[in-house]
Amino acid sequence: MDNTSSERIRRRLIFFPLPLQGHISPMLHLANILHSKGFSITILHLKLNPPNPANHPHFTFRLIVDDDFSKESFNADLVSFLALLNDKCVEPLKQALLAEGDAVACLISDAIFHFTTGVCESLRLPRIVLRTGGVCSFLAFAAFPLLLEKSYLPLRDDRLEEAVIELPPLRIKDLPVINTPHQDMLYELVQEMVHQTKASSGLIWNSFQELEETSIAKLHQDFQIPIFPIGPFHKHNVNSNSNSNSNAPSSQNHSSISWLDKQVPKSVIYVSFGSIATIEEPEFLEVAWGLASSKHPFLWVIRPGLVRGAEWLEMLPGGFLDGLNGRGHIVKWAPQLEVLAHPSVGVFWTHCGWNSTLESICEGMPMICTPCFTDQRVNARYVSHVWKVGEQIEKELNRERIERAVRRLMEEREGEEVRERALFYKEVANVCVRPGGSSYDSLSKLVKYLSFS
Known part of the structure; x- marks a missing residue:
C-alpha cells in the first residue's frame, strides 16, 4: 500500500x-x-x-x-x-x-x-x-x-x-x-x-x-x-461555521442578548436548568417568587416541558411578569455561551450539568447550584467545596433560600471572593x-x- x-x-x-x-x-x-x-x-x-x-x-x-x-x-x-x-x-x-x-x-x-x-x-x-x-x-x-x-x-x-x-x-x-x-x-x-x-x-x-x-x-x-x-x-x-448546539431553535432567537444589553453590568441572574431536568409546579413557583423577591433582574430559560404537567408558562401566577416592570425576561432558549460572557450577567443559577458547569467556569461566572440527578450532584459539590466558585441550595427550594443565595453572591463580600476564584479558573482555562x-x-x-x- x-x-x-x-x-x-x-x-x-x-x-x-x-x-x-x-x-x-x-x-x-x-x-x-x-x-x-x-x-x-x-x-x-x-x-x-x-x-x-x-x-x-x-x-x-x-x-x-x-x-x-x-x-x-x-x-x-x-x-x-x-x-x-x-x-x-x-x-x-x-x-x-x-x-x-x-x-x-x-x-x-x-x-x-x-x-x-x-x-x-x-x-x-x-x-x-x-x-x-x-x-x-x-x-x-x-x-x-x-x-x-x-x-x-x-x-x-x-x-x-x-x-x-x-x-x-x-x-x-x-x-x-x-x-x-x-x-x-x-x-x-x-x-x-x-x-x-x-x-x-x-x-x-x-x-x-x-x-x-x-x-x-x-x-x-x-x-x-x-x-x-x-x-x-x-x-x-477552531475555524468552523458550524453550530454545535444542533437542536437550538432554527430562528436562533437572540432576544435574550438584546434584553441583556439594556441591563447594568453584573446585575442579572441567569437561570437555566438544562435540556432534560424537570421540576414540579410547587418548586417552579418558589423559583419564580424567589427571583422576584431578590429584586435583581433575571433571564430565565424555561424550556417547554420543564415543569411537569405544563406546556410552558401557564403555571406562572397571573400578572407575575407585569408586576416585575421589565425586571424579568423569560425565553424558551438562550445562546448560553453568549449569555455567560455578557457583561450584564452576575450569577448563573444552574442544574450543574457538566457542560454548563464548565462553560460557567470558563467565563468566571459564580454559580448557584440545584442539581437534579447523576453527575450533577457530584459537580455541584465540587463547585461549592473544591473549586469554591459557587454555592449549593442544599434543601428543598423555597423563595427565602433562593433570595438569600442570590443576595450572598450578588451583594456580599462572600460573593466577591467566589467571583475572584471563578475569574482565576477562567484565566487558567484560557491558558491551557x-x-x-x-x-x-x-x-x-x-x-x-x-x-x-
Missing part, C-alpha cells in the same frame, strides 16, 4: 454520540477540533434528537435505523432507555461501520454506549471513548461496586448527610444516582460503562488538568489506557488551550495517537 493510501486510512474518524443534547454538543465540538487537525469526520446518529447536517457541512452524517426508540420511551425512564439503546443498537452500528469500509482510524463513542466494545472488537477497529462529564463524577461511578459493598448504596434517607470517606468531599446525598424503579439496572449500566471504558483504546475528557488534577491523577492510577484531557472543547481556536498549555499538549498527543495507532 502506498503512503497516500496509508495516510487516507488513518484520517477518517467515526463519531457515535448518545442522543441527548448534553452529550451531542461536546461530541460535535470534539469532531470540529479533530476536523481542524485534518481528520475526515462521519457522525452516526439515531432518529431521536438528530444533529442538523446544515450546521456541519464539513461532516458526513449517517442515520442508524432506530424505529424502537422515541421521546416517549426516553421520558418514561432514563435508565431503561439507556439499557434499550445498548441492546438494540448492536447490529445497526455494526452494519454502519461495515458500510464505511476500510478507511477508518477508529470509532469515538460515548462512554455510555458500552456495547460498542464488542462491535469494534468483531471488526478489529480501535474504539476510543469520550466521557462527556467530569473526571470527578466518573470516579464516583467507577466506585459503585465499593459503594454497594460499604452500603452507601442504595440511598437511605437517614444517611444522606454522611460523608463518603473513600470519595472526599462527597456525602451520600452527592452520589451520582438517579430516581428510577430499576436500581439494579442502573448499577449494571454504570459498571458496564466503566468496565468497557477500561477496555477501550483511550479516553478523551472535556476537562483540563488544572481543574481536576487530583481526579486525573487517580484516573491514571486506576485506568491503564491513554488519557487525554483536552477541554474545554469550546475554548479551542494555548501553545504550551496542558490541553494544547494533550490534544497534540491525541492527534498523533489517532494518526498512528
Whole structure:
C-alpha cells in the first residue's frame, strides 16, 4: 500500500454520540477540533434528537435505523432507555461501520454506549471513548461496586448527610444516582460503562488538568489506557461555521442578548436548568417568587416541558411578569455561551450539568447550584467545596433560600471572593488551550495517537 493510501486510512474518524443534547454538543465540538487537525469526520446518529447536517457541512452524517426508540420511551425512564439503546443498537452500528469500509482510524463513542466494545472488537477497529462529564463524577461511578459493598448504596434517607470517606468531599446525598424503579439496572449500566471504558483504546475528557488534577491523577492510577484531557472543547481556536448546539431553535432567537444589553453590568441572574431536568409546579413557583423577591433582574430559560404537567408558562401566577416592570425576561432558549460572557450577567443559577458547569467556569461566572440527578450532584459539590466558585441550595427550594443565595453572591463580600476564584479558573482555562498549555499538549498527543495507532 502506498503512503497516500496509508495516510487516507488513518484520517477518517467515526463519531457515535448518545442522543441527548448534553452529550451531542461536546461530541460535535470534539469532531470540529479533530476536523481542524485534518481528520475526515462521519457522525452516526439515531432518529431521536438528530444533529442538523446544515450546521456541519464539513461532516458526513449517517442515520442508524432506530424505529424502537422515541421521546416517549426516553421520558418514561432514563435508565431503561439507556439499557434499550445498548441492546438494540448492536447490529445497526455494526452494519454502519461495515458500510464505511476500510478507511477508518477508529470509532469515538460515548462512554455510555458500552456495547460498542464488542462491535469494534468483531471488526478489529480501535474504539476510543469520550466521557462527556467530569473526571470527578466518573470516579464516583467507577466506585459503585465499593459503594454497594460499604452500603452507601442504595440511598437511605437517614444517611444522606454522611460523608463518603473513600470519595472526599462527597456525602451520600452527592452520589451520582438517579430516581428510577430499576436500581439494579442502573448499577449494571454504570459498571458496564466503566468496565468497557477500561477496555477501550483511550479516553478523551472535556476537562483540563488544572481543574481536576487530583481526579486525573487517580484516573491514571486506576485506568491503564491513554488519557487525554483536552477541554474545554469550546475554548479551542477552531475555524468552523458550524453550530454545535444542533437542536437550538432554527430562528436562533437572540432576544435574550438584546434584553441583556439594556441591563447594568453584573446585575442579572441567569437561570437555566438544562435540556432534560424537570421540576414540579410547587418548586417552579418558589423559583419564580424567589427571583422576584431578590429584586435583581433575571433571564430565565424555561424550556417547554420543564415543569411537569405544563406546556410552558401557564403555571406562572397571573400578572407575575407585569408586576416585575421589565425586571424579568423569560425565553424558551438562550445562546448560553453568549449569555455567560455578557457583561450584564452576575450569577448563573444552574442544574450543574457538566457542560454548563464548565462553560460557567470558563467565563468566571459564580454559580448557584440545584442539581437534579447523576453527575450533577457530584459537580455541584465540587463547585461549592473544591473549586469554591459557587454555592449549593442544599434543601428543598423555597423563595427565602433562593433570595438569600442570590443576595450572598450578588451583594456580599462572600460573593466577591467566589467571583475572584471563578475569574482565576477562567484565566487558567484560557491558558491551557494555548501553545504550551496542558490541553494544547494533550490534544497534540491525541492527534498523533489517532494518526498512528
